[in-house]
Amino acid sequence: xxxxxxxxxxxxxxxxxxxxxxxxxxxxxxxxxxxxxxxxxxxxxxxxxxxxxxxxxxxxxxxxxxxxxxxxxxxxxxxxxxxxxxxxxxxxxxxxxxxxxxxxxxxxxx
Numbered sequence: 141x142x143x144x145x146x147x148x149x150x151x152x153x154x155x156x157x158x159x160x161x162x163x164x165x166x167x168x169x170x171x172x173x174x175x176x177x178x179x180x181x182x183x184x185x186x187x188x189x190x191x192x193x194x195x196x197x198x199x200x201x202x203x204x205x206x207x208x209x210x211x212x213x214x215x216x217x218x219x220x221x222x223x224x225x226x227x228x229x230x231x232x233x234x235x236x237x238x239x240x241x242x243x244x245x246x247x248x249x250x
Contacts, residue, residue, distance in 0.1 A: 205236050
């Protein structure tokens, strides 16, 4: 059996241990949270970068195809291609095979 003196010391020290434990737990939790946040941010950044790269590539190929088929392109064409999303660029790149005019290739997507 433990003496009253020992019980008093343990009772007095316990809140300090609990406080330190909670504090360390919070610090570890914050650290892990920051680490997870950085990892998620990097992953999202890579995904966005890949998407932007694909879209730029699609725009470049479409521009080259249009130049090859219709000659020098007016400024409005480059502006329209630059603003288009990936789905629209893909649709236009398919239309180029059958469309008789530049305007019909770049008509609003259906």
